[in-house]
Amino acid sequence: MKKWYYRLSLRRRLWISFLMLTVLSIALTGLMSYWIAFRSTEQEAFISSQNTLNKSARVLDEKLRHIIVTTSTMMLSDAFKSAMEDVYSHSSGSYYTRLSSMQIPLGQMKLIEPSIQSVLIYTPAGELYATTDHRSQTSFKDTLFSRYLDSTDRVIWVEDHEDPLFLGNQRVISLIMKPITDLNVHDAYVVVNVKEDAILSAITDDLLVPADHYFLVTGSGEAVLPLGSRSSSFQRDPEFMKLLQRQQRGFFKYNMAGSPYLVNYSRLTLADNWTLVSVQMQSDLLRQVNRIKTTTLWIMLCCAILAFILSNVISSLLLKPLHKLQGLMKRVEQNNLDVRFTSKYEDEVTQVGLKFNRMLEEISSLIEDVKEAEFDKRKMEVKALQAQIDPHFLYNTLNTIIWKSESSQNQDVTEMITSLSLLFQLGLNGGNEMTTLAKEIDHVRQYLNLQQKCYEGLFDYTIELEDDSLLDEPILKIILQPLVENSILHGFQEMEGMGIIRISIIRLSDSLQLRVEDNGAGMDVQTVKADMRIEQSLKKSYALRNVYGRLRLHYGSEADIDLSSEPHISTSVTLTIPLAGEGYNDGDRT
Structure with missing residues (x-):
């Protein structure tokens, strides 16, 4: 019996195996049905979350755009232009006149955009700001803004921080802009501090789920705003942050600590280094599908046990020569050409294995010949290339x-x-x-x-x-x-x-x-x-x-x-x- 079995072709042995596994077709049909339902529901969950996230990102972009436009409008005022003319001519004698004339444009900024906490115009001729805001004693260039002053970008957004320019210890997000002027003005900056609560409100007002599921980060993983506590573990994961940089917006599934999460993200357009991210546990979004899964699993339990036993025993027995040959091929991929295939069977796989052995012997011989020829060729090419350089x-x-x-x-x-x-x-x-x-x-x-x-x-x-x-x-x-x-x-x-x-x-x-x-x-x-x-x-x-x-x-x-x-x-x-x-x-x- 054993000798007869060894003489069977691989095709015949596979036919016998497939005949035995036919009884499992119903179980496979059930699994596929569940899988289709699962994937469809998961896709709908992704799309719904992405639409919500995109809406919040657009609202935040609009808020940032309005702040930039408001600041740009202030720069077009006559008072600001006069101040820039003083900076250009290195004149500081009219400082208090310019400070007084800037009160109306600065006040109008806060009226137009209530989210603005304070504004500081730094120039070599003196700092201009609303006199209702109490300036701290900290020098502008000794604050965190100094690291951004050499940037070539005209508009820079700075993440959530404590306001170092004005008293009150307010939490703000800052906008740094270079002056809009026809004059060649150097070392002048406009810093607009925006209330943290206003930005938080712009993001979270239209969210369908708690803000704890969202976070706003930079490309390096730094938090722009403290939206929720869950975000920290993801921000410290380099692989997760790398996935966020692939496209402008999108979604993917990610495993953290053994739990699958559905992740949606959308990068802002006015602060393209900022990304709004939504992270939700897959189990929370797919509860209804999980109930179907539980019912299906109970129905399929007996078939699954039988399929597990038969598939493991039969596949390991029938495909053992193939697995062995596959393992040898992987070792060859790792440049180990000394391996050889042996088998007690007399089927097609054994014939392939013997030809595989002959092929390896021929390859080993050819590699040695090619190595020597390639080495000589490379030496001559190096000398020829060098010879072109010396007389130049x-x-x-x-x-x-x-x-x-x-x-x-x-x-x-x-x-x-x-x-x-x-x-x-x-x-x-x-x-x-x-x-x-x-x-x-x-x-x-x-x-x-x-x-x-x-x-x-x-x-x-x-x-x-x-x-x-x-x-x-x-x-x-x-x-x-x-x-x-x-x-x-x-x-x-x-x-x-x-x-x-x-x-x-x-x-x-x-x-x-x-x-x-x-x-x-x-x-x-x-x-x-x-x-x-x-x-x-x-x-x-x-x-x-x-x-x-x-x-x-x-x-x-x-x-x-x-x-x-x-x-x-x-x-x-x-x-x-x-x-x-x-x-x-x-x-x-x-």
């Missing part, structure tokens, strides 16, 4: 040496020849592709010294190293020089002022970051990125492409180049490479 700047350097020699500038000639000698000595590096960070820094310093002689008064440079312990780190040679060459040749040639090159080197968690930044003419980042990743290009500029190719050939996908450009302000090329022993395996072989 030599022509101008030699011409400058000749010119200075004919002009009897012997000291400059001596220094340039010395730098050129050191440059080649460091570049050759004894024929090794790898050098140390210290030598790479010295190499690019010699290059920059040469270029300063060639282009006198064109640029200056600095090299900043975060930690001297990085100097001994191994690094691919000649990767900084092509980057500074680009800055000089393409960034500074048409500049009227002095060019600045800043080289900074820092350690990240498991990698090294090298950044070359200049204030030159900049670049089209998208075009350069596209050209950089093309192995063969008709364009003459190949420095970035060569550096990118060498990094990828040596370090693989763990190395990358990032570009950014703001013409005549900051154009940077950032290299990220793994530290020794991190992210690559061929460093010793190259």
Whole structure:
């Protein structure tokens, strides 16, 4: 009997198993019916909660918009414009006149928008505020608002806090706006403190469930308003906060401490870093479906027990060879090619397993051949890429040496020849592709010294190293020089002022970051990125492409180049490479 069973095909054994499991079809039908009802009810619960949440978010957005509009209207008043003219002309003699004239616009703001608690207009010529509000002794720039003053945003909302500007210890949400004026006014800000209760009322007035189910947070998980106690555990969960950033609004299911929750969220438009979130336990929303589930489970209990016994015993018996083969395949996925399949059966799975064994043997042999061929290919490609870089700047350097020699500038000639000698000595590096960070820094310093002689008064440079312990780190040679060459040749040639090159080197968690930044003419980042990743290009500029190719050939996908450009302000090329022993395996072989 056992031998007969072993000779059965897998198809025959599965047919026998399916015949035995047919009796469970009714139970499966019941489960599917319950599942459909469950999913439908759950979807309706999501949509209903989302509609309520979206309405509250729109109400809050409208409240914030009205506050911004009210503040902007105040800035259009003649009194405010006169105050800005004093700031622009650095005149403080009319301070008390301006303070008096601003009382009407500030009073009108509170009448138009009753939720406004207080307003402070900070200027270098003096602070302007409603005299009915009692100003505290705390300097404006010593408060929590100081961290927002360097922001480029014209409108900034600050989360719930105790008002540091006026007496009374009121809990407020603050709006920071830069003045709306035609004048080039610096260091002037309008701070509008909004009553916390007014914002709470805007959110909770139309809610169908208690406010304890809602919370308003920033993208980093900080509470904007204390709406409920349940929110804290979710705000401390990084995975939960990450899900809130996927879209502008939506819903999802989330498990916390073993309990499923239905989560709806909607991001505000006027404070796009603020998100209104609703969190409700799934059991609270699906009580009616849970009653159906309980009844169905009692009806299906006997069938479930029988199905559990039969399915486990039969599936484990029939599919054991497949599970074994599947397990071997997973081990192969983990680069373990030494596994082999064995079985006492004589069915189709066994035949597949034997062919699987032969395939592994052939793959192992081919991998060894490919490794050797790929290694030789990569070495030759690295040397070919490097060869394109070395002569690129030599022509101008030699011409400058000749010119200075004919002009009897012997000291400059001596220094340039010395730098050129050191440059080649460091570049050759004894024929090794790898050098140390210290030598790479010295190499690019010699290059920059040469270029300063060639282009006198064109640029200056600095090299900043975060930690001297990085100097001994191994690094691919000649990767900084092509980057500074680009800055000089393409960034500074048409500049009227002095060019600045800043080289900074820092350690990240498991990698090294090298950044070359200049204030030159900049670049089209998208075009350069596209050209950089093309192995063969008709364009003459190949420095970035060569550096990118060498990094990828040596370090693989763990190395990358990032570009950014703001013409005549900051154009940077950032290299990220793994530290020794991190992210690559061929460093010793190259």
